[in-house]
Amino acid sequence: MAKSPNERMPxxxxxxxxxxxxxxxxxxxxxWADISHRCMxxxxxxxxxGAALVFLAFNAVFASLYWLxxxxxxxVPGGNYIDYLYxxxxxxxxxxxxxxxxxxxxxxxIATVELFTGIFSMSLMTGxxxxxxxxxxxxxxxxxxxxxxxxxxxxxLMIRLANERHNIISNATARLWLLKNIVSREGQPxxxxxxxxxxxxxxxxxxxxxxLFHVIDENxxxxxxxxxxxxxxxxxxxxxxxxxxxxAAQTVHARKSYDHPEVxxxxxxxxxLSTTDDGRLRIDYSRFHQTFEE
Numbered sequence: 001m002a003k004s005p006n007e008r009m010p011x012x013x014x015x016x017x018x019x020x021x022x023x024x025x026x027x028x029x030x031x032w033a034d035i036s037h038r039c040m041x042x043x044x045x046x047x048x049x050g051a052a053l054v055f056l057a058f059n060a061v062f063a064s065l066y067w068l069x070x071x072x073x074x075x076v077p078g079g080n081y082i083d084y085l086y087x088x089x090x091x092x093x094x095x096x097x098x099x100x101x102x103x104x105x106x107x108x109x110i111a112t113v114e115l116f117t118g119i120f121s122m123s124l125m126t127g128x129x130x131x132x133x134x135x136x137x138x139x140x141x142x143x144x145x146x147x148x149x150x151x152x153x154x155x156x157l158m159i160r161l162a163n164e165r166h167n168i169i170s171n172a173t174a175r176l177w178l179l180k181n182i183v184s185r186e187g188q189p190x191x192x193x194x195x196x197x198x199x200x201x202x203x204x205x206x207x208x209x210x211x212l213f214h215v216i217d218e219n220x221x222x223x224x225x226x227x228x229x230x231x232x233x234x235x236x237x238x239x240x241x242x243x244x245x246x247x248a249a250q251t252v253h254a255r256k257s258y259d260h261p262e263v264x265x266x267x268x269x270x271x272x273l274s275t276t277d278d279g280r281l282r283i284d285y286s287r288f289h290q291t292f293e294e
Contacts, residue, residue, distance in 0.1 A: 039128050040135070047132070051125060055092070058121070062088040062114045072107025075100045092118040138254035139164045140241055144289045146258055147267040148216070155216040157196070159239060160269050161256075162209040162288060169252065172206035172243035174198060176214060178221050179236040194221045196237075206243060208283060209272065230260040237263070267291040 013024045039047060066072055066084040076083045087100045091114045102108040143160040151158065159176070163169060178194040199213040216222045237258040245252045270290035274282045 036128075040132060044132075047128075054121075058117065059085055059088040059092055062092065062110065062117075065110050066107065069104065069106045069110070072102060072104045072110065073100050074103040088114065091115060092121070094118055094122070136245065136248055136250040136252040138169065138241065138243070138245070138252035140254040140256075141285075141288065142239070142254075142256040143269065145262050145264050145267070145291055146237060147264050147269060147291050148222075149266055149268045149294055151213060151215075157214040157216060157222060157263075158211055158269065159237075159258075160209060160211045160288070161239075161241065162283075162285070163206050165247075166207060168246045169206040169243035170204065170246055172203040172210070172241060174201045174203075174210075174212055174239065174241045176201075176212065177238045177240075179238065180221070180233040182233070196220065196222075203243075206241075209288075211269070212239070227260075227263070227265050230263060235260045235263075264291055267293050 013027070039050075042050065063081060063085040066088065067079065067081050071079060073084065073087050076087070083100070090096055090100070091111055094115070102111045141162045141164050146157060146159045148155060148157050150156065161174075176196045176198060178196050179191055180194070181189060182192050183189050196214045199215065201212070203210055214220065214222075239256045239258075240253065241255075242251060242253045244250070268291065270287040270292060272284045272287050274284070276282050
């Protein structure tokens with residue numbers, strides 16, 4: 001059966017969650033339907049390049065409208081398109097140097113429309129740039145590998161993190177989830193979330209480093225599992241840390257995910273804390289990601 005000309009073909013997209021790629025199909029997503037989210041999530045080079053392209057496109061359109069008129073702008077010898085483009089840039093950016101100005105009703109009308117467009121677009125761009133700069137960012141450093149080894153005589157899952165800014169994140173809270181594939185009694189596969197309780201999931205002042213501990217006892221979803229078991233059920237770990245940044249006066253969030261190959265059994269973290277000869281605390285971040293086998 002032939003498709004209608006107006007019927008959209010389903011798009012295939014690749015979405016990344018942590019280190020995992022997921023292919024989505026059958027969802028028609030209009031590019032302009034969520035343009036504000038795209039502007040907020042784009043990288044800075046892509047955002048600046050996109051803004052420059054839009055700026056040039058607007059000016060090219062208005063320059064063409066001026067060019068179609070009968071000498072609508074003064075001081076444009078020969079009606080060259082490039083001069084109309086320069087005038088459009090001056091008008092859209094509200095610079096207005098004064099050497100060129102509208103001299104016909106047509107020119108005044110196009111300039112009025114362009115001025116309104118420029119004021120609107122500049123306000124929108126200012127808001128987007130402010131939103132991107134003011135967006136809170138925790139700047140937390142997470143260890144590359146979770147480790148599982150004995151702690152206080154019990155097998156324990158450990159994840160180390162640190163505050164890269166060395167400021168105070170007050171009332172820091174950490175929550176850890178385990179994701180794994182299971183099959184229901186009806187034979188339907190699906191992925192289930194389990195929250196892993198931590199020995200201490202709150203810190204009154206996170207300024208340096210923090211190691212999280214989950215005891216693998218009889219009540220833990222990790223109880224009795226080894227590295228091969230983790231691979232068989234395709235487990236993932238998701239860690240979310242939030243707190244109040246006293247410098248930015250904002251609540252900040254950070255998220256880190258791990259897949260089963262990154263979990264190291266029988267390892268523990270290298271020591272990064274020491275004391276100098278004059279009694280000061282020293283932290284060696286060059287060993288932050290290092291682990292050693294017991």
